[in-house]
Amino acid sequence: MMRIIGCGNPDRADDAAGILVARRLRELGLDSMEHSGDGFALLDLWQGADDVVLVDAMLSGAPPGTITVWDPASQPAGAPGYCCSTHAFGPAEAIELGRALGRLPSRIRVYGIEASGFDTGGAPRAEVLDAVDRVVNELSRYRGLAPLGTAATMSGSEVG
Amino acid sequence: MTGSNEPRKKNGTIKVDYMARVEGEGALFIKLKNDRVQDVKLKIFEPPRLFEALLQGRHFSEAPDITARICGICPIAYQMSSVHAIERALGVNIHPMVRQLRRLLYAGEWIESHVLHIYMLHAPDFLGYRDFVELAKDHPSEATEALRLKKLGNQIMTVLGGREIHPVSVAVGGFYKTPAKADLEKLTEELKWALDIACAKLKFLAGFEYPDFEQTYEFVALSHPSDYPLNEGRLVSNKGLNIDASQYEDYFVEQHIKHSNALHSVIRGRGSYHVGPLARFNLNYSRLPEVARQVAEHCGLRVPCLNPFKSILARAVEVVFAIQESLRIIQSYEPPPAPRASFEIRPATGYSITEAPRGIQYNRYSVDERGLIIQVKIVPPTSQNQKRIEDDLRNFVPSIVSQPVEEIARRCEQAVRNYDPCISCATHFLKLTLERE
Known part of the structure; x- marks a missing residue:
């Protein structure tokens, strides 16, 4: 079963990217989840799924709206920033913890949408919204994506 | 987020830019002279939450x-x-x-x-x-x-x-x-x-x-006649304190400390407590x-x-x-x-102390006849433990001062974590600076 999880905060400008992808997919009748990105909960969210796609805003220094796709199974998710604070235990740390505990789905891909601004209450910039459209177009063509309502759909606040 | 978690030596000052695994952001400064502790500051620089x-x-x-x-x-x-x-x-x-x-x-x-x-x-x-x-x-x-x-x-x-x-x-x-x-x-x-x-x-x-x-230590906690304390009880200590929540401000005072945006709470005339x-x-x-x-x-x-x-x-x-x-x-x-x-x-003032996971939390609320809040005072547990953490470090560092700087830094971080400080509550990273003269 395939599961798409859009991570982020809809009220923090470009950080809404993953959430917007999940919402657009559901508008197209395709199942997807929204999530705050809390790493501990992500481990549970992808349990039972054998093909997981995480969509999240990212910062790599690339131009805003750049889409980076990688396979954490063959490529580390990045240096965990979690060691600094539980406030920063996010998707990258969840992937590494999942790897340590043998709890990674058999297939997992991360779509990173390059962000640049995270101001409170701000709107995502146009380049990020364009990237959201492109990711939605790509993901909506995947075979195996469940129609809306056939898989669990939940909001970040419900899973925390 | 900038900096690294590795201690580094620079002109006699050793820095760990972020202390790992705490709730929030702050910094720790320790000054040594001839292997004796001259100063310890737990710095909470996150802006006040208001x-x-x-x-x-x-x-x-x-x-x-x-x-x-x-x-x-x-x-x-x-x-x-x-x-x-x-x-x-x-x-x-x-x-x-x-x-x-x-x-x-x-x-x-x-x-x-x-x-x-x-x-x-x-x-x-x-x-x-x-x-x-x-x-x-x-x-x-x-x-x-x-x-x-x-x-x-x-x-x-x-x-x-x-x-x-x-x-x-x-x-x-x-x-x-x-x-x-x-x-x-x-x-x-x-x-x-x-x-x-x-x-x-x-x-x-x-x-x-x-x-x-x-x-x-002067240990301070709620005490209830029959229950392990959570929501209610009198505030007691192993040094004779036994008060109602309404008396809290008679015995405890918050002090503004230059190096911290969180207030330091002490027991009047006695100092830090745990x-x-x-x-x-x-x-x-x-x-x-x-x-x-x-x-x-x-x-x-x-x-x-x-x-x-x-x-x-x-x-x-x-x-x-x-x-x-x-x-x-x-x-x-x-x-x-x-x-x-x-x-x-009704217009009135009420007081409460409950046991947060990391220690007591004091609240005072005053409301007017419409139920609108006139004044609030909130003393979170990390403010209460902050001075005690500094005192612990002041006394702990001499026992490890002969160890390599990296080990001193690691042990100090561990000692701070004894208190599970929630720095976000108190006003977020802990940066450690160890300075030798």
Whole structure:
């Protein structure tokens, strides 16, 4: 079963990217989840799924709206920033913890949408919204994506 | 986020840009002269949160939901303290079953917060790991069980509070909605599993190597005639303090410290004091359920325990307590006749102290005849422990001063974590600077 999880905060400008992808997919009748990105909960969210796609805003220094796709199974998710604070235990740390505990789905891909601004209450910039459209177009063509309502759909606040 | 976690030496100053595994952001500065400690500063540089001012002019009914936003780890502590203070101001008597439900909700937060700190933040110190992910590679069963325990705490909060972070059910007078007995009974099987695991894992924790370090503390905690304290009781200490919440400001004072945006709280004329699991354990041992006393005895944790590094064991004993207490409450639960009590609004001031996972939290609320909040004072546990943390470091560093700088830094970070400081609550990273002359 395939599961798409859009991570982020809809009220923090470009950080809404993953959430917007999940919402657009559901508008197209395709199942997807929204999530705050809390790493501990992500481990549970992808349990039972054998093909997981995480969509999240990212910062790599690339131009805003750049889409980076990688396979954490063959490529580390990045240096965990979690060691600094539980406030920063996010998707990258969840992937590494999942790897340590043998709890990674058999297939997992991360779509990173390059962000640049995270101001409170701000709107995502146009380049990020364009990237959201492109990711939605790509993901909506995947075979195996469940129609809306056939898989669990939940909001970040419900899973925390 | 800039900087690295590696200590570095620079012109006689050794820096760790972020101290790992704390809730929030701050910095630690230690100055040594001829291997003697000259100065210790726990710097909390996160800007003030201004919640006390934000609440002024709001209706009292908004207080539990606004104050819950102070912290994502311990929102219940802020909700409980606010409603108890307001209820006391307005003369509200809550139904005994509402009291039990509030203890259950708080127990859920204790489980979630304590397990997070024990396994994910503090245990890596004792085992020499950089973080929980490294620990999980070598101890997968402990890591997996810790995640499941933490999730149980979150589930309790979700069932009672509507969601696990910043729950929305707590109201002045009770709850907006109380659960059906069947809703709570769904938690029973997992709680039974958790009780067995929490007891068994104390042996794992007791096997850690603990620094030989004891201090003469004034432990401060709530004390209740019959219950291990959560929401109510008199404030007591091992040095004779025994006061009502309304007397708190007569005995405790908050001081502005130049190096910190969090206030330093001290006992007037006596100085720093110690709040949290170790204080509660030492002052309330006899109120622990038998199963918790047994596991404490079994792992060698006895009253009085004066070694702050063993706070991790006291915290683990409290996890056992919180699980047992949850089972007890669920077993005896019958829904109250109404979710919340009715009451009249009147201009008044009320006080409360409750036991947040990391220690006592004091609240004072004044409301006017319309129920609008005139003034609020909130003293979070990390403000109360902040000076004590500095005192511990001042006394601990001489015992490790001959060790390499990296090891001194690592040990100091571990010592700060004894108190599970929630820096976000107190005003977020801990940067460590060690300066030698």
